[in-house]
Amino acid sequence: MYVCDIKHNIMLIILRTVISLAIIAQCAMASNISFTGTFTNDTDIQFFTFTVANPTTDVAFRTWSYTGGTNSAGTPIPGGGFEPLLSLFDSDGNGMNPGPSGPCTGNTGNPLTTLAPDPITGGCGDVYYPTTQSFPGGTWMPGTYTLAISMYSNPAVGNLSDGFLIPLQGTPVPSNYTCMVGAPGVQGTPPTVPVTDPFCDEFLPGTERTGSWALDIINVDSATQVGATPEPGTISMMLVAGILLYTGARRKRS
Numbered sequence: 001m002y003v004c005d006i007k008h009n010i011m012l013i014i015l016r017t018v019i020s021l022a023i024i025a026q027c028a029m030a031s032n033i034s035f036t037g038t039f040t041n042d043t044d045i046q047f048f049t050f051t052v053a054n055p056t057t058d059v060a061f062r063t064w065s066y067t068g069g070t071n072s073a074g075t076p077i078p079g080g081g082f083e084p085l086l087s088l089f090d091s092d093g094n095g096m097n098p099g100p101s102g103p104c105t106g107n108t109g110n111p112l113t114t115l116a117p118d119p120i121t122g123g124c125g126d127v128y129y130p131t132t133q134s135f136p137g138g139t140w141m142p143g144t145y146t147l148a149i150s151m152y153s154n155p156a157v158g159n160l161s162d163g164f165l166i167p168l169q170g171t172p173v174p175s176n177y178t179c180m181v182g183a184p185g186v187q188g189t190p191p192t193v194p195v196t197d198p199f200c201d202e203f204l205p206g207t208e209r210t211g212s213w214a215l216d217i218i219n220v221d222s223a224t225q226v227g228a229t230p231e232p233g234t235i236s237m238m239l240v241a242g243i244l245l246y247t248g249a250r251r252k253r254s
Helices: 002-028 235-251
Strands: 031-039 046-053 062-064 084-091 143-151 211-222 221-227
Touching: 031 046, 031 221, 046 211, 062 084, 084 211, 143 211, 211 221
Parallel strands: none
Antiparallel strands: 031 211, 046 143, 046 221, 062 211, 084 143
């Protein structure tokens, strides 16, 4: 009985240690976190939340889907997606204005900051923030922030509660806003893309893109795609391992 109690106590210590190490690792390591997805309409918006646990510099955002490249997870991302726009909000929902795509930076030697013109349209449609012109940059205060990716024609109009531009144009909301007849600068004359389609390009009139997007959230403690089912992370796998170890020891006792 005494030996079993010692084993039980050892297993409790191991489990507590596993949990503590997992929590410490989660809190101590900032990460670059990659997301991908596909829109159906010009009006689609994907939200993310991310957390900065301590005052942190070099928090940034990078899209890959307009021109293509290899994201922070090492996954090749094909080009051809719509021109993305990022909208950023603090923990109170106040707009923080990353803004539109570009500027083209050329080969900086850092794949995260290198933005190149698209080979088809010649446009610099991907996003890297913060740039020297963007806000906030500098040191990010601890908190949970909200980030939204949308098509360039559908920006946030202010704070999070103020909404996004296209839905404010009236009802019904035009899901194919960019390819509609009369949309400025995106259709040929006569229109070369069906006016019922989405994702017309602003850089090369009469050019249609896909609904693909790809985003890196850089140097944060955690990030979540709102509405998505998260994959098991390191911390949850360590907890499962610890619990299974403890359960196995209990079964051996009985």
